[in-house]
Amino acid sequence: MRWKLKPETNPEITSNLAKELGIDFTLAKLLVQRGIDSFDSAKAFFRPNLNDLHNPYLMKDMDKAVARIELAIANNENIMVYGDYDVDGTTSVSLMSSYLKTIHPAIATYIPDRYAEGYGVSYKGIDFAEDNDISLIVALDCGIKAIDKVAYAKEKGIDFIICDHHRPGNEIPDAVAVLDPKREDCEYPYKELCGCGVGFKLIQALAEKRGETIDDLVSYLDLVATAIAADIVPITGENRVLAHYGLQVINSNPRNGIKAMIHQLDKKELTITDVVFIIAPRINAAGRIKHGNYAVELLTELDFDSAVKFASEIEKNNNDRKELDKTITHEALQQITENNEQQNHATVVYAETWHKGVIGIVASRLIETYYKPTLVFTKSGDKLAASARSVKGFDVYNALEQCSEFIEQFGGHKYAAGLTLTEENYPKFKAKFEEVVKETLPSALRTPEISIDAEISLFEITPKFFRIMNQLAPFGPQNMRPAFMASGLRDNGFGKKVGTDQTHLKLNIIEGANQKTYNAIGFSMGDKYEIIQKEQAFKAVFNIDENHWNGNTSLQLLLKDLKEE
Structure with a gap:
């Protein structure tokens, strides 16, 4: 372990803040390190306020998204809410579908199958929409790179609204509206929302049109806080406000699905850490072991007894996930040893039998042992699919971009990504990724800090x-x-x-x-x-x-x- 002491704060500013707030110097130093250097900024930090949330219409295309949904409601169109199978995706779908159902009856939900369809918007999902006379799809936590899929839907007369938070590629899909604060042409003041957070901004904009206030939307914040915790986004700015109030809802009056999961625990009050390690893995387990629809059904269930049944089923899924995770991690560590790859600059492992639902967890486990950028591959149809995880300070997304000649499809963040490639390209990709990491990972980042x-x-x-x-x-x-x-x-x-x-x-x-x-x-x-x-x-x-x-x-x-x- 490398110990790194944060730089000293300005002693005068820190002392003045300590006096103003009536706290000791060390506590004032913690605040100044976080950019809080005055009484007013400390007050805003310690007392998050929903009124401090940004105007949702500052996000590019928000007006177009709201207008298209209002038109769909006026014309009595069928709307489908589409989201990924992880926690951010399933909470996003639960949030959006729950709200839209309060203003429009014709709402369907769709979570792609992790194994049959893979990550993101799928052709199968669009075909499902066509078969069910759905003319508008609201995609959450995915879609920013779905250029071909959105074009395919357009040919069938199906419109798309995309709510995503992943980095866009060189081209933006030709959708009715693309809400993504990471778009270069989007001037939204806060860039670190998760997918569910972007979805919340859309329902905030819709609610505003209907004369509702932010207070009318507080009950949805248990979902937003869960997604913020699970997606490991910064707990700063708007995320801090949403997480603060979302935790209050989780601990006072959560929706039945979350209440049913808490019901199984011996916990009086949950923290963000509890949400990360207790609630999120259980929601995730549905998509990993069975199907993400189970998580959406749990999170939108209106009857508590039914929610308890869903929660116990998901608890079983979570236990199965733990066993798989343990077994595959053991096999991956064996593979590294047998191939004498302990000294490699990156960890890249593959077995066609490994369960696709847990390879991301296994990648994180391998980092605990070897502390290197890590990819775990398995067979998915006629392709290989991988989850990538990184070490602090190293952008694995950028590293994958440098290997794109061997990749079919990829997406994600600085520290976590997913990709697919053909089996024949696996050895070439593995060699290239090792080379990229060797050349770009500074020696200082090779030891945990x-x-x-x-x-x-x-x-x-x-x-x-x-x-x-x-x-x-x-x-x-x-x-x-x-x-x-x-x-x-x-x-x-x-x-x-x-x-x-x-x-x-x-x-x-x-x-x-x-x-x-x-x-x-x-x-x-x-x-x-x-x-x-x-x-x-x-x-x-x-x-x-x-x-x-x-x-x-x-x-x-x-x-x-x-x-x-």
Whole structure:
């Protein structure tokens, strides 16, 4: 692990902010690091307001999208809401279809089959629309590269509205409206919306035309917050406001599908992290193991008892997904060893039997072991399909662009992408991708980095400090949970390895002459045990969290890494 301490903030600005807000210097430093350097900006940050959301009509083509939907309603046309099979796609479809059904009866939904149709807009989906007399398709979380598909639909007299957030190619599809804040000709002020966020802006614009206010749309924000969490978009600006209010809905009055999933958990209040690791994988599991339609049915179900049945079925899917993920990860690691590819600059593996639904998860697991840009391929029809994942700071989308001569189709983000290619091109692609990564991945990015917000004394960590720090939530990209570093630490002699296989580390830390002990836990850090033995001094990087045990609540340090002094 490379430890990287964030640059010092301006001491005068930080001190003034600390005085204005009545908080200590370290907490003020956390705010200044996030671009919050005045009382007013701090107030806006700590008290997100729905009225701060941007006017949806600032997004290019929004007026055209609204006009076309209004025309479809006036003419009693059949409308199909189309979305991808992941969390962002299924929440988007649930959001859009739920809202449109309140103003128009003829609404159908469509999620492509991960295996038969693959990612994005499909010809099969357009044929389904034609067969069912559907004249307008609203595509969410996909479509920005569907040039040929949109043209095919147009030939059949079917219009498209695209709501996407992925990077466009050189050409924009010839749709009635293309809503994508990442379009170069779109001047929308916030560029980091997820697909469901773009969909929300469309229903916000539609609602405005009907005399509704943002308060009338709050009940949809549980879906938007779930998509923001799952799609790992920055928790800044508009996303922060949407996630803040969406979490409130999730914890107070969520839709039946989300309530049914929470019903199975022993959790009083969910955080964004809980949504990422508890809710999102279950929604995803439907599309991975069975079909994304199950997730949409769960998220739009109006009867709670029926939602509970859907949720238990999806829970089974999620357990199946975990087993597949474990098995395929083991096989992929074996393949790397057998082919002697541990020293490669990139990880690229393939087996035709691997389940397409979990290869993205497996790619992330392989990065945990080898920390390299990673692609996991499987057979999909007569092509090979892959999920790509990257390491911090490396743009895998750009790397794939440099290998495009061997790729049939690809799309995605800086850190996650999907692609298809022919089997005969696999060896050429693998060699080219390895070459690109070798030439463009700086040596500094080949080791995992821990970004440290501030160096502190453990003495600063009080319930008040934790309470104020927690108001920085919801945490996520560009607003991560603060990581701190402390030096001159010792274990009080009771530190030990814990867990059934002794893989975790549990410590009682003391700092310098301060004899107060601080509980600390380091998951998967049992191999650091030698560092804390014999009361030798060490330094640590950690987050601060609460530990709930036997009805008692106390602060504890969640260790991220340890090093000898």
